[in-house]
Amino acid sequence: MVQKLQKTRTKSTGSMEANGLFSGMLYCADCKHAMLRKYARRGTKGFIGYICKTYKTQGKQFCDSHSIDIKDLEETVLFSIKNEAKKILNxxxxxxxxxxxxxxxxxxxxxxxxxxxxxxxxxxxxxxxxxxxxxxxxxxxxxxxxxxxxxxxxxxxxxxxxxxxxxxxxxxxxxxxxxxxxxxxAFKNYINIRKLTRDMVLELIERIEVNIDGSIIIYYKFQNPYG
Known part of the structure; x- marks a missing residue:
């Protein structure tokens, strides 16, 4: 199932945890190649998000600069999972x-x-x-x-x-x-979650694609055939 969501902002988890939270899950929505980690150029030079690998390594003539901040990504995925879970009847x-x-x-x-x-x-x-x-x-x-x-x-x-x-x-x-x-x-235990975990992401999500505007498309492993 695909859910297309506009990016939103919230507080991020620690950089080390966030770094591996979506590992192997993120892809560019256009070229379909994996997204690379993006680091801040100044200050602590910590991990701040992801950017299209094709754009980063080959330039804009091969793909646009698809990118997303980890803060936006975490909040959007968390919102989507909670939204799916709330659809479930008791x-x-x-x-x-x-x-x-x-x-x-x-x-x-x-x-x-x-x-x-x-x-x-x-x-x-x-x-x-x-x-x-x-x-x-x-x-x-x-x-x-x-x-x-x-x-x-x-x-x-x-x-x-x-x-x-x-x-x-x-x-x-x-x-x-x-x-x-x-x-x-799959979703019944995630109605009131407040924080993403790696296990949760691996259990529910097949892949995530990032659009040029920073919005994402989430491909879930499970879907409601009646929804």
Whole structure:
């Protein structure tokens, strides 16, 4: 999932901790290369943020000067994680929603429809066998037999296609529910966080891209498929 957020300012953590907080996570949104650490030119010459590696090493003819201060980066990522976490309903609300879920979208409904289709297919197959018996006993002509069988087979094909589509919907519903559960599990403990940690960043984030204006795009490892 991608969330595009404007940069904001706040107090930074210590430079040594911040230095490794986003290590291996930051990339330029245009050239897609990694961002390099940026250090202050004056004073303590401490770590202050990141800058595009392509711009830093090859110049502006190859990429623009994408950069971001560590203060801005920390606050924006922290805000985004908390915002994701706050979207999660508590367990009681989730249970209540599951009880109120629309019946036609439930797994049980799909299974009932699939069972009904299969019973119809079995019934038509029975008709085919009976029609063959009637033909063998000269109760119907060959032309009548072929006409009946052709109609039965056309109906079976249509029913099998309906069955295939329903099975796909049922599998998709199950997959989306699994993705939702993963998303809840990943973010539920971060509603009231006040400080980022390396473990938190590694658990939740796949990569972060920095735009030319200093805003960022966060690619999370987990997503709410219904959000």
């Amino acid at each position: 367990e009681e609300d989730i249970d209540e929603l599951k009880k109120m879920e629309v019946y036609n979208d439930s797994r049980e409904c799909y299974e009932m429809q699939l069972d009904g289709i299969q019973k119809r297919i079995d019934k038509i197959e029975k008709f085919k066998r009976k029609t063959y018996g009637n033909f063998m006993e000269d109760l119907i002509s060959k032309e009548e037999y072929m006409e009946y069988v052709s109609g039965y087979e056309d109906e079976i094909k249509k029913l099998q296609e309906q069955k295939r589509l329903l099975e796909g919907k049922a599998d998709l519903k199950q997959e989306l529910n699994a993705q939702y559960d993963e998303w809840v599990e």
